[in-house]
Amino acid sequence: MTGHAGMTGHIEPIIGRYVHVEIGGEMHRIYFEENGKGIPLVCLHTAGSDNRQWRYLLADEEFTGDFRIVAFDMPFHGKSNPPASWSGEQYQLTTARYTETIRAFCKALRLDKPVVMGCSIGGRIVLNLAIDHAAEFRALIGLEAADFQAPWYDTAWLNRPDVHGGEVCAALVSGLIAPQSPEAARRETLWAYKQGGPGVFKGDLFFYRVDGDLRGRVDKIDTKACPLYLLTGEYDFSCTPEDTRRTAASIDGARVTIMEEVGHFPMSENPQQFRRYIAPVLGEIAKVSSLFSTQGAHV
Amino acid sequence: MSSAPDAIGTAVIEAFSKIPAWLERSEGLTTRGRFVDCDCLLGPIEQPFHVAIRAGRIVDLVPAPVLMRSWRFSYCATSLAWAHYWQPMPRPGWHDLLALTKRGEAVLEGDIHPFMANLQYFKDVLALPRAYAQVAA
Numbered sequence: 002m003t004g005h006a007g008m009t010g011h012i013e014p015i016i017g018r019y020v021h022v023e024i025g026g027e028m029h030r031i032y033f034e035e036n037g038k039g040i041p042l043v044c045l046h047t048a049g050s051d052n053r054q055w056r057y058l059l060a061d062e063e064f065t066g067d068f069r070i071v072a073f074d075m076p077f078h079g080k081s082n083p084p085a086s087w088s089g090e091q092y093q094l095t096t097a098r099y100t101e102t103i104r105a106f107c108k109a110l111r112l113d114k115p116v117v118m119g120c121s122i123g124g125r126i127v128l129n130l131a132i133d134h135a136a137e138f139r140a141l142i143g144l145e146a147a148d149f150q151a152p153w154y155d156t157a158w159l160n161r162p163d164v165h166g167g168e169v170c171a172a173l174v175s176g177l178i179a180p181q182s183p184e185a186a187r188r189e190t191l192w193a194y195k196q197g198g199p200g201v202f203k204g205d206l207f208f209y210r211v212d213g214d215l216r217g218r219v220d221k222i223d224t225k226a227c228p229l230y231l232l233t234g235e236y237d238f239s240c241t242p243e244d245t246r247r248t249a250a251s252i253d254g255a256r257v258t259i260m261e262e263v264g265h266f267p268m269s270e271n272p273q274q275f276r277r278y279i280a281p282v283l284g285e286i287a288k289v290s291s292l293f294s295t296q297g298a299h300v
Numbered sequence: 301m302s303s304a305p306d307a308i309g310t311a312v313i314e315a316f317s318k319i320p321a322w323l324e325r326s327e328g329l330t331t332r333g334r335f336v337d338c339d340c341l342l343g344p345i346e347q348p349f350h351v352a353i354r355a356g357r358i359v360d361l362v363p364a365p366v367l368m369r370s371w372r373f374s375y376c377a378t379s380l381a382w383a384h385y386w387q388p389m390p391r392p393g394w395h396d397l398l399a400l401t402k403r404g405e406a407v408l409e410g411d412i413h414p415f416m417a418n419l420q421y422f423k424d425v426l427a428l429p430r431a432y433a434q435v436a437a
Contacts, residue, residue, distance in 0.1 A: 153402040164417045172419035176396025180389050235392045238399040 015059045022109045024102050032080035033073035037065030040290050041115035044072040045123030049202025050193040051079025057272035067287040077201050092204035096213045099126045118142035122209050132218055135227035140286045142230045145237050145265050147244035148215040160200040167195035170202045177265035179236035190269045224254030230282050234263030302380040309379040315429040316343050320358035322428040330356040333421040338414040341374035348376050373415050377406035383437040386429045397423055
């Protein structure tokens with residue numbers, strides 16, 4: 002031994018584990034990372050990526066004092082493998098399956114009225130949670146969320162043998178990152194796209210483009226039952242600020258924030274800029290939650 | 301589609317004509333495009349260029365039309381769109397080739413396989429004037 006006894010490298014406070022979750026009648030081994038204590042805050046990654054997008058928020062001491070932040074990899078993404086029954090057929094995410102997965106994950110961890118924050122497809126499914134399951138959640142936060150967005154490319158290009166899937170997925174979404182975002186964060190955001198399984202990004206977009214069209218349904222959202230916050234980056238030309246504003250216009254009480262110098266991946270492409278916008282939202286949720294629990298103690 | 305003043309159109313055409321030389325200075329980009337062999341039509345809608353790419357290098361760039369010259373795919377945008385795209389910090393919606401097609405300021409057509417298979421290469425090649433040219437938007 003040399004003279005470095007007791008010294009270690011910097012170890013982040015994030016803990017990663019697996020939980021076994023029954024989805025669609027089959028057990029799935031779901032990878033999740035967490036940090037913090039308090040109000041459960043479940044974070045949903047974008048299509049074709051994984052929970053690494055949330056690593057900055059997970060390690061942010063400003064939030065981990067009030068929130069138990071949990072970010073999981075959807076099946077087929079990151080370290081959540083396809084289920085044992087999968088025999089190679091085309092992966093395709095549906096509204097029902099996505100909703101079931103989130104609710105089953107929250108139940109498996111016994112989360113008490115969690116806050117759910119999702120980005121992109123995660124933002125879209127948050128709207129569906131608000132429509133059908135508002136009573137189960139303390140608050141819902143949709144990043145880059147809208148009831149529908151106009152498509153801007155043919156998803157057939159994402160999974161074919163004569164085009165490298167990782168390269169084309171990353172190159173497509175590279176344009177959704179704001180030019181002000183730090184280069185290292187931009188590259189890290191794209192790296193997850195280069196690592197995705199074949200056809201997984203495309204399969205997620207089946208939900209986004211086809212199955213999860215919520216036009217005509219979002220006016221059923223009751224923000225008194227569950228507050229709804231929508232935050233969208235000004236450089237997101239996939240889910241544009243106009244898409245989010247249009248969606249919010251039919252939801253009484255929905256709170257909209259347009260984030261400057263941010264694109265489609267606020268939490269990973271520019272974590273510092275994102276925290277400027279998410280801090281007041283999480284602060285408000287923590288404050289209301291605290292008031293509620295205090296009042297509850299007097300009952 | 302938006303129309304641009306003549307001065308912008310002239311500056312955009314001038315910048316396009318210099319892209320082959322700027323690409324030669326970008327070793328990382330030519331290395332990344334080493335498998336790209338393609339004849340394509342690129343540039344301002346008002347004055348596109350026939351561009352011949354071999355092993356990631358532009359070996360020929362001439363103003364269209366050229367008699368009976370064919371191309372595999374075409375990406376053409378308004379001069380105003382190129383001018384916006386090349387700003388050091390482009391405005392939202394003008395900052396990406398496919399943002400321009402979505403907003404109707406650019407047209408992508410033909411057999412787009414080489415474009416999609418080398419998408420980041422083409423995005424970066426067509427962004428070279430951002431680093432080298434000063435085109436007012």
